[in-house]
Amino acid sequence: MYDSNNKRPKRRLLHTSDVHLGAYDYGDGSEARDELHANFGRVVDVAIREKVEFVVIPGDFFDNARVWDDTLEYAAEQIARVEVPVVITPGNHDHVGPNSIYDRFDFEKQAPNLRVMRVPEGETIALEELDVEIWGRSHTELLPDFQPFVSPPPRGDAPWQLGAGHGHYIHPKALLHNSFHIREDHLIETERDYIALGHWEQMTRVAAGELTVAAYSGAPEGLGEGSQVGGRVLIVDLHEDGRVELQAHSLGDRPPLAHEDIPYLVGLPIEPDNQYDRRHLSGL
Ligand SMILES: [Mn+2]
Numbered sequence: 298m299y300d301s302n303n304k305r306p307k308r309r310l311l312h313t314s315d316v317h318l319g320a321y322d323y324g325d326g327s328e329a330r331d332e333l334h335a336n337f338g339r340v341v342d343v344a345i346r347e348k349v350e351f352v353v354i355p356g357d358f359f360d361n362a363r364v365w366d367d368t369l370e371y372a373a374e375q376i377a378r379v380e381v382p383v384v385i386t387p388g389n390h391d392h393v394g395p396n397s398i399y400d401r402f403d404f405e406k407q408a409p410n411l412r413v414m415r416v417p418e419g420e421t422i423a424l425e426e427l428d429v430e431i432w433g434r435s436h437t438e439l440l441p442d443f444q445p446f447v448s449p450p451p452r453g454d455a456p457w458q459l460g461a462g463h464g465h466y467i468h469p470k471a472l473l474h475n476s477f478h479i480r481e482d483h484l485i486e487t488e489r490d491y492i493a494l495g496h497w498e499q500m501t502r503v504a505a506g507e508l509t510v511a512a513y514s515g516a517p518e519g520l521g522e523g524s525q526v527g528g529r530v531l532i533v534d535l536h537e538d539g540r541v542e543l544q545a546h547s548l549g550d551r552p553p554l555a556h557e558d559i560p561y562l563v564g565l566p567i568e569p570d571n572q573y574d575r576r577h578l579s580g581l
Pocket residue numbers: 356357388389390463495496497
């Protein structure tokens with residue numbers, strides 16, 4: 298948490314998600330497949346150009362467990378090219394457990410800088426040389442009521458405490474999605490500095506209290522180009538004074554968006570007369 302008396306090491310990361318590699322792995326291949334894969338190459342280009350020190354991918358890196366072998370090889374090749382640590386917190390499309398794509402291929406051998414979270418109950422990955430710890434829970438296909446941020450463990454000892462998770466942020470205008478709920482109060486309770494979110498294809502910051510910055514990077518695929526935020530990744534600066542500052546970098550040639558220019562969503566308050574809360578939260 299922010300402590301103005303203690304300077305923290307300045308760090309920079311890249312956050313992307315919902316890459317869905319292999320989404321077009323059928324038939325004889327297609328231009329869409331080539332473009333999707335090339336776009337992840339552009340994400341890696343931005344990571345290298347912006348000199349990030351690590352990369353966080355909160356889920357749906359792959360589209361499904363049956364993607365072609367050369368998609369796996371391409372993914373590993375690109376991750377290895379980043380050189381800095383890459384942490385994946387699997388989502389619903391690239392879950393861990395039975396029939397996990399991460400058991401089909403020895404990624405860590407092909408890309409020794411890759412760390413995949415494999416524990417649905419949650420685990421912390423320490424990037425010790427960077428003074429960063431990242432906590433998250435990976436999806437399985439087995440828990441329809443999975444809520445990635447309920448009952449988070451306390452902050453660890455490293456100066457920078459991050460979280461990563463995959464699900465729907467519940468806000469007043471949200472449709473009542475049936476699964477993978479993330480609420481503002483869950484994020485507040487994490488007491489983390491930055492929470493990297495995945496599952497949505499649109500980039501947006503979300504309300505997470507005064508002490509935590511949380512955002513969806515959106516998919517790097519050019520979805521929602523017209524909205525000004527499609528086809529982008531988040532560069533996250535962790536400043537010495539504890540501030541977390543986002544920049545949305547285009548995978549093309551559009552200028553970056555500053556922190557305040559990234560859309561911001563406020564969560565749904567918990568109220569006793571709120572039908573939604575009664576229905577979905579009574580079992581917590
Ligand atoms: Mn998803």
